[in-house]
Amino acid sequence: MELVDFVALWIAALFLCLWWRYWSVTGGGRKNLPPGPPGWPLVVRAHLHHADGPTNPNRGDQFGADPRGPGPERPALLVPARRFPDPSRVQCGKVCHQLGRVRATLAGPAPELRDGADQSGPDPAVRMDSEVGHGEPHLTRLLNEATEMGHVEVMRNCRLTICSVLICLCFGAKISEDRIKIIESVLKEVMLMTTPKLPDFLPVLLPLFGWKMKEAKELRRRQMECLVPLLRDRRAFVKSGGDPKTSSSEMVSPVGAAYIDSLFELKPPGRGELGEEELVTLCSETINAGTDTSATTVEWALLHLVTNQDMQEKLYEEIVACVGKNGTATEEDVEKMPFLGAVVKETFRRHPPSKFVLSHAATKETELGGYTVPADANVEFYTAWVTEDPSMWKDPGEFRPERFLTGDGVHVDVTGTREVKMAPFGVGRRICPAMTLGTLHVNLLLARMVHAFKWVPIPGAPPDPTEAFAFTVVMKNPLKAIILPRQRRRVEDYSLMEKQRETWIGGFPCQRLNYMPTSMVPSETPLYLVEFRYAESLLEIWVVEDFAAENVVYLELRTTPKRNDSIGMSKRSYMEAVVEGLRAVNTVEVDLGSPDLSMESPLNSSSISSLCDGTARKKICVRLLLSLDRRETTASAMETVKLALEMRHLGVAGIDLSGNPIVGEWATFLPALQFAREQGLFITLHCGEVPNPKEIQAMLDFLPGRIGHACCFGEEEWRKLKSYKIPVEICLTSNIRTETISSIDLHHFVDLYNAQHPMVLCTDDVGVFSTSLSGEYVLEGAKCFILHGTRLNLYFSDDVVKQELRQIFDSAARELDL
Ligand code: HEM
Known part of the structure; x- marks a missing residue:
């Protein structure tokens, strides 16, 4: 190579670098974009979306806005970071009103359709029959697992329980645990399939990922296979006006009470009823959205109760004072338990199940914190930073439920309407539609689990609080604990355990x-x-x-x-x-x-x-x-x-x-x-x-x-x-x-x-x-x-x-x- 060629090549490379750098910070030269993270775009982008990225507490410091997002065709912004100007904190709620949201789903319906469907989403006031999930079946399963293994695994059991409650909420049916297990594992795979993959950042690599597409289609087939029968059963039940003989599943919710009943009636403008594909997607999303978030919260709360026995005893005493030693905590009871509420809120603050809300998208050019958010930009809100900020919370890294009884958490508005001091459910128009229901699940599960059992760490294997990303931010090593039944009478009630003993x-x-x-x-x-x-x-x-x-x-x-x-x-x-x-x-x-x-x-x-x-x-x-x-x-x-x-x-x-x-x-x-x-x-x-x-x-x-x-x-x-x-x-x-x-x-x-x-x-x-x-x-x-x-x-x-x-x-x- 001639020297001239070499110099020309070198200058061309330099220009390319500078161009990339300029593009990376300004999003291609558009005016007044929030500053982007330093570094080479591809590297930064990959790092940003690396599985551990969302759990990184310094992420807000490292990245201001990332105008490159998942795919070059759609710039994305990451807000807010600590070095983002203050006003963005209060604007966060407002901006959410102006931003539509786009979610990658497997063959999901169009965004406009989702908007309509979500408005009629699960009713937060839905009251669940405890027999379906939170109550005896859950406690019996825990007890059986402990009998077999000597300890229990919290996350797996809670996922199963909440999933069964949400299946009932969506389809109004009570189904066998084996069937729930299949649905739960298929939906978990669906959820993980939608997390960002390499071709999302480098679409040029898409042809190399043909096998992934095949896998996704096969998964979709399985998803339809396990949910369509439930859907058809429910449709027959609704059409017959509630005749139980028309359905092969046991229907426990009357006509009109299941989420899918409202979807049957939905007719988006310009088109007819929703098809089975769309109905399955919508119900799957609801089940997925509620299962991991709630189960993760219970797992983190129990981590602190297991490692802090005094805190657990205080909670147990509050539950006993409310329902007695042999009673069963109900939805009304948990509302009368301030310490339980404080433990749950502190868990949401210290361990928000998701440190980001779902991807939002600006439908038109918008001002945010003095910067311009262009139309079409994906915006990733990093909400966890507010709860990590020492200027907002005293000792933010400590787990101290009392702060919600007498300290800096007393008047905190979890919905972020007045101010955004914590946002576990997001804020604004796209706030979690089942916030009340999700909180109720967590409260009830926790109350019943602590009421029935004393939770102690496994000697020699103390719980490890390291975080990992698995759609929500979970414990890297799932929480395992020993459970000691609190009441003899309760234990004797568990017929399954008796059965095992008889077999023995x-x-x-x-x-x-x-x-x-x-x-x-x-x-x-x-x-x-x-x-x-x-x-x-x-x-x-x-x-x-x-x-x-x-x-x-x-x-x-x-x-x-x-x-x-x-x-x-x-x-x-x-x-x-x-x-x-x-x-x-x-x-x-x-x-x-x-x-x-x-x-x-x-x-x-x-x-x-x-x-x-x-x-x-x-x-x-x-x-x-x-x-x-x-x-x-x-x-x-x-x-x-x-x-x-x-x-x-x-x-x-x-x-x-x-x-x-x-x-x-x-x-x-x-x-x-x-x-x-x-x-x-x-x-x-x-x-x-x-x-x-x-x-x-x-x-x-x-x-x-x-x-x-x-x-x-x-x-x-x-x-x-x-x-x-x-x-x-x-x-x-x-x-x-x-x-x-x-x-x-x-x-x-x-x-x-x-x-x-x-x-x-x-x-x-x-x-x-x-x-x-x-x-x-x-x-x-x-x-x-x-x-x-x-x-x-x-x-x-x-x-x-x-x-x-x-x-x-x-x-x-x-x-x-x-
Ligand atoms: C502890 C429990 C829960 C937490 C922490 C939680 C958190 C969230 C968050 C952060 C979002 C995103 C909001 C945004 O993008 O701005 C969300 C959305 C959503 N959640 Fe929840 N959630 C919980 C329970 C549930 C439950 C039990 C259900 C269903 C019964 C549910 C259904 C949904 C749905 C359907 C969306 C999407 C809303 C939309 O598309 O606008 N969530 N949730």
Whole structure:
């Protein structure tokens, strides 16, 4: 190349650069455009629309206006930025009135049509039947997930619930959860398909993206496939004047109450009724617009409630004060909960689901903040910056709901009519048409979720507040939390959970699952219980509060450390969660026997009457027994024993062998049990649940601290048991209900009692066997109290605790004149 050519090329490149630069800032030379962001246009544009772009808090500082927008044929402006002149703040609302809005949708209707349709959009005052979504189905799903996984994922569950409510709102139909799941996932794909792609910025690349178009068409086909049947069902229902027989879906909204009913009647000027394609698009947009926004808000709110337990308790107390412990929060109730309202508003402020409103477009040249917005320019409003501005909000980065009760948020107008201090729903003519409904969903969901469960972080996996863009600004790592049911009665109502348990029980030939040997005095008198209990999952932790309420002073809780690699749960993290759950109990004082606590009296030495009349704060001493499941290998059993040894200072007292009695060999667990005993751990074995003389003999020869059940003993086994004086845990109700023993009179309790054999009386799982501690002891009367008062040495606790228990029993016996 000649030198002259090289210089010419270089000068041409320079001119090109300068031209690009000029174009980038002025939008092609038009007068008085807002200043654009510095840098090379393509690079800046790509960066601007990069998936993480909208979550970048400095974005408002970095970019003033971007007159290049999604496609060179249509300039776009990004407003407002911090360096945008002040007046734009107040003008923002006004300008919105002057700007039409364009949205990229898959085969969506023309903008004029959308305008008409939106005016008749979802009625904010629509009242949803709680059975459709927010209520029991939602809570039951959470509970089932927690039962299965040990924790719940908030976003996925909330999306599903809100989606089901919005499907009902659009089509007036209640459909199965499986169908909702399909619609939800298809609509989510539709939404993600409409986010900006490379050809939106460089249309020249469009031919290379033919496959994307194919994908979009296929997705559209699926979208039609899952929504058209609902649409046709509804049309038939409306045409018949509300005859339920005309539709295959269960119609729960009367004619005229569903969103689509109003769309059926719509006749845009110059054309006829809307076709199925348009109806599906409009309903899909409504469902999409409401699902992610509301679910995201609940997720962010719960993040703060999980990490700030005091805040959660304050909210819980407000809910209880309004609806009681067993009531159900309704739409009217949530309006009477100022703190709940403040939590939700603060979530909208601190975590607006969308930091931008939808793309707006100037229909004619407009003045904005002293700059000119040309006709046809796309305008992207970055609304989140107002809530990040320290001149508008004190400590804007902090999450402080109280600011909406007594601080800088008290008189804030969320609609932005008077001033724009926050704009989670946008402002002006195109403000979210379902603002009231969306706020109601969030309030109701949050109230019901906090009312039903205590939300605690997963130990070792604290929530991560990093943001990510997925249409709305979501948590990059979705919020997962442990839920502890607040009320026993509520939990028992969940029939599905009961069903699962029944299935589980059905798998056992002898139906012996778990048991709670207890000692107590008869009912109708102050109760002092000593209790052993098997906890099959973290959800059982709430029993601690219930037992304390019945004046249980000592509780042995059994749990099987579980490992689940797919969710990163190890036996250790499982146990840490159990301990965390116990520590989260705050209605009673839980003593896990940590060294510092052993200095004081571990049990409550307050007078008996003050304990029973509720004037003294209750204290319960809890010891943990780690169960080996009979399905485990020797190595896995050994891992549990080592974990138990490491967690001794956290209340772990011993090892239990349990599980399906026809599974596994005694020899598999022997090494781990021997090691546990050598290290000083207490041992109890489920023994003789099925007739298996060889194993029963081997277990008795092992001389465990206690055995459970002993239902299928032969003569030789009884003889051995009595001569070895191995204490027996007995469970009357479950043995009778599961027909392991035909009647109480025939129960081996009688024989053991007469032989003065050491034993403790038990109840089984109160939920499964419909029994209670009091009921269990009524079966045997006061003698149980005397019996167990003398058997305190059977409990797997240290001497300090036993001494305290002795005092309590003696004192109770004196007061009760026994
Ligand atoms: C927490 C809940 C919600 C938030 C934060 C929210 C936020 C927003 C925002 C920021 C916009 C854009 C406004 C603009 O472009 O200026 C919008 C529009 C929209 N929202 Fe919502 N929304 C929520 C709930 C809902 C619900 C439950 C529905 C449906 C039942 C819904 C339906 C719509 C529709 C149809 C539009 C488009 C309006 C138009 O085209 O002019 N939103 N929403």
